[in-house]
Amino acid sequence: MYEQYVTDVVHEPTQTEGEGFDLTVAEVYEVVDPGRVDFGGGELEPAGTAPHDSAKRDPDDDYEWWHLGEGQYLLEYNESLTGDAAVTVQPRTELLERGVSHPTLRVDELPSVPLSVGGAGIKIKENARVSTIVDAEE
Numbered sequence: 001m002y003e004q005y006v007t008d009v010v011h012e013p014t015q016t017e018g019e020g021f022d023l024t025v026a027e028v029y030e031v032v033d034p035g036r037v038d039f040g041g042g043e044l045e046p047a048g049t050a051p052h053d054s055a056k057r058d059p060d061d062d063y064e065w066w067h068l069g070e071g072q073y074l075l076e077y078n079e080s081l082t083g084d085a086a087v088t089v090q091p092r093t094e095l096l097e098r099g100v101s102h103p104t105l106r107v108d109e110l111p112s113v114p115l116s117v118g119g120a121g122i123k124i125k126e127n128a129r130v131s132t133i134v135d136a137e138e
Contacts, residue, residue, distance in 0.1 A: 022129035
């Protein structure tokens, strides 16, 4: 149902096996310089970001892992939206159960999403399913 609104899908059978449509992580960023927000928007400036280091667990691995300590990060998805609908995106239970979360959002394009990591941190593999589209409205 939701696949009609999503492009750049990594592996549709896996991403559609539960309720909703799962989104996968492409990149994790750290905020390294402050952005600006003002009343009228004339002085709006994005925050400075830098990719968080990732590494392979084994030299023969195809994919890398991000080792994230407690803190705030920005998450970028592999997927994009077609713009034909507004969708609701929420964190997957697998994140929540590991002390990691992001806000539930209603969007018509996928922005970078603030990721909150608590406690001992988390290890996230490249292309891991981290969020789910749970509703769409044209």
